[in-house]
Amino acid sequence: MRNPLVATGLGVGRVLSASAKATARPRRSALRVGGLFGPGVLALALALSVSPVAAQLSPRPTRPNVVPPQGAVRQVIFKYCTSCHGIDDYAYNALDRTGWDAHITAKHQQVNVPLPATDRALLLDWLAMRFGPTTKPFPRTYVAREVTTFFSDAEGDALLKRACTSCHAIDRVNSARFTADRWRVVTVDMRERGAKLEDEELERLVEWLGRTRGTNDSDRQ
Numbered sequence: 527m528r529n530p531l532v533a534t535g536l537g538v539g540r541v542l543s544a545s546a547k548a549t550a551r552p553r554r555s556a557l558r559v560g561g562l563f564g565p566g567v568l569a570l571a572l573a574l575s576v577s578p579v580a581a582q583l584s585p586r587p588t589r590p591n592v593v594p595p596q597g598a599v600r601q602v603i604f605k606y607c608t609s610c611h612g613i614d615d616y617a618y619n620a621l622d623r624t625g626w627d628a629h630i631t632a633k634h635q636q637v638n639v640p641l642p643a644t645d646r647a648l649l650l651d652w653l654a655m656r657f658g659p660t661t662k663p664f665p666r667t668y669v670a671r672e673v674t675t676f677f678s679d680a681e682g683d684a685l686l687k688r689a690c691t692s693c694h695a696i697d698r699v700n701s702a703r704f705t706a707d708r709w710r711v712v713t714v715d716m717r718e719r720g721a722k723l724e725d726e727e728l729e730r731l732v733e734w735l736g737r738t739r740g741t742n743d744s745d746r747q
Contacts, residue, residue, distance in 0.1 A: 605645075606640075607649075619657055626657075630649075673729045673733055707736075709735040
C-alpha cells in the first residue's frame, strides 16, 4: 500500500516545508528577543547567572568559633542572646567584668532585653572568665590565602613541633579532629597567643591538618 504522504512529490514538498518552518520559528523568536532587549540586558543576565560563583570565590575574613558553655549560663545565653545574634562576636573582645557590663549595655541601648539581674550576673561571670583582659581577642581582619604548595607529613609535623609545642604538648593537636575551617580558627587563635607562623605557613598547615586530622565538626570537640 502506498503512503499517502509520499504519493506525490508535492506531498513530500509540503511535509518538508512545514518541518522547515517549524524549525525556523524558534530562531526568529530568539532573534526578536535579542533585538528587543539588546546586548546590555543579555550581558546583565549572564553576570547575574555567574555572580553566586564569584561571591563564593571572594575572600572573607575568618570568623571565630565560640563553643557555648554548659550549665546554667548556657541556658541564659540560649534564652536571652541567641534569638537575636550569635555568640562568636564575643571572641573579638577581651574585657574585665565591668567592661563586659558596659559593653552589653551599650549594645542593647536600642533593644529591650528583659535580662534578670541574676541571669545577667551569670553571663558576666562567664564572659569575664572566658574572654577576660588576659585573653587575646580574635583578629577581625585575617583573610585566608590560597596555597598552591602543600606540606608532606614530615613538613607538617616539623612545623607543629616548631610552632606549637612551646605552649602545649603535641598530643593536644594529634588527638583533635576538626574540619579545615575549624582548624583555621584554632590556628589563627594560637598565633594570636604566640605561635610563630607566617600567613603562608598558617594556610599550608591548615590544609594539612584538615587533610590528616579532619572530620565532621561538633561542639563536643
